[in-house]
Amino acid sequence: MSDVAPRDFIRQIIHEDLESGKHDEIVTRFPPEPNGYLHVGHVMSICLNFGVGQETNGRTFLRFDDTNPGKEREEYVRAIEYDVHWLGFDWGERLTHASDYFDQIYSAAEKLVEMGVAYVDSLSADEIREHRGTLTEAGRNSPYRERSVDENLDLFRRMRKGEFADGEHVLRAKIDMASPNMNLRDPALYRIRHIDHQRTADKWCIYPMYDFAHTMSDAFEGITHSLCTLEFEDHRPLYDWFLDQLNPPHRPRQIEFSRLNLAYTITSKRKLNMLIDNGVVAGWDDPRMPTIAGMRRRGYPAAALREFVRRGGVTKKDKLIEMGVLENCIREQLGESAERRMGVLRPLKVVLTNYPEDKVEMMQAMNHPNNADLGTREMPFSRELWIEQDDFLEEAPRKFFRLKPGGEVRLRFGYIIRCDEVVRNAAGDVVELRCSYDPDTRSGTGSSDKKVKGTIHWVSATHGVRASVRLYDRLFTEPDPNSVEDFLSVLNPDSLETVDAILEPALRDLQQSQAVQFERLGYFCADSAEHTADAPVINRIVTLRDSWAKIERQAMSSSALS
């Protein structure tokens, strides 16, 4: 176990359990229900459970909590396995399902019946709800609560044989209908469901409830620390009750931590589904989705996600983490690894009037400013170029270091140019800049020691590659969309903008999912589903930090004040 690893309260407990000799080996599990796709919130649970396993040289199970057939599908199982692997974790031989233990769980239930602490109730679901009482009023015992062990056993076995219809009976724990903890008011253990299970087919027509199945599965697998989110805190007494009654050889301990909430996003399965159904996003792996599949397609590196949840920490306090933390993790990761390229998102034509018509020079461009090992590439330079519309301003403020009429700017890895003339169309829009270049300023070899304040990116017009670039932004305009009555009313209308961009020729080799930095703009990656060499589709992963935008903002607010 690393001493420099951050010590959260859970790792402290685990450390103590190892020190005291309570456990020789730590065993954890990540137990998703295969009824949907994994999202950022799950990333935290995955990193915690598998992280603890790795750090302590213990074991971690990937267990599918598949106790509710009908809602669960093998499609999700495969997607979840893929996501966990992609995140960088390996469960080895420890891939299990709650359904693997259906026989053992059933035996445990029979044992509870024999012990007289579980009974078959024949009240309807509605009646059971009525008997449960409320948060402030005690519940009432079911009239079937005092059935004999023999009758209960007979009924339970017949439930299993399929003699009853769905909802006719339910197996309940006999605990305390007056407990202030609702979970202890005779919780259901088994319900009848005549429906095929994705793995056990029609072998069963009764299925165990979460609390019972989960506790038993943990015990069977020898889980030492069963880590889950805060909303299960109230379930712990029930978890412990099962263990007290059945006293299995291994006694797991449940510990709860708070969920990780990301600002400007939602993770509710229901709401995420609505985004898809309403056509707000294209699907579960839309690059704007907070699903692992969406983030992967967006181009977020797995290492960035791991670092993000590490920074979030493990506590019991409700948290809403700012987007900036995630973005910073992504930039940190990509800044080091992604090669640099040039692309112009919103092209503005520049004609170098003093540059020969058919001349082409190859400019040497570094693939990474801080890592020469990544090498160089050549960028063709010619008379007609594209530059970014944002890099030209006719009436520029003093602090604007880019191109302006009569002003000079450096073309990165190229020459310094001066804007001599602005060409407009009939509508008065600037459509072309006529500039002249200074032959003595060629990057690297220039004889001039002229310095200019600004450097901008560019692409040769005759060599540029057209590409569809998708500029993604947050899906919501509210930091906490969950706190809003109608979360669809705070959608960000600009969460996706598609532009026809022009990329430098070297980008022709970009492979699906490959990430690069477009200098001065941000990190981008070729879409893993739609990108081809002939019809490039590029996703913006995240922008670069932009202190010019900040200066502009400040200028705006100060002029607004004056």
Added chain:
RNA sequence: UGGGGCGUAGCCAAGUGGUAAGGCAUCGGGUUUUGAUCCCGUGUACCGCAGGUUCGAAUCCUGCCGCCCCAGCCA
């Protein structure tokens, strides 16, 4: 109004009775052919509030306030 949790700077978060780490953000400055990166510097945190114990309290006690979770035959 019952029960279970949580409250340390804008957002996270260390801290476990000895006088408030760190990260992100912010704001300054330096380097820079990415206004990126990098580097330096930058915070009066009434430690939710009020009392109490103590030589000494974010840490212990009492009361209060605020927020979250629980009434599925979902997980």
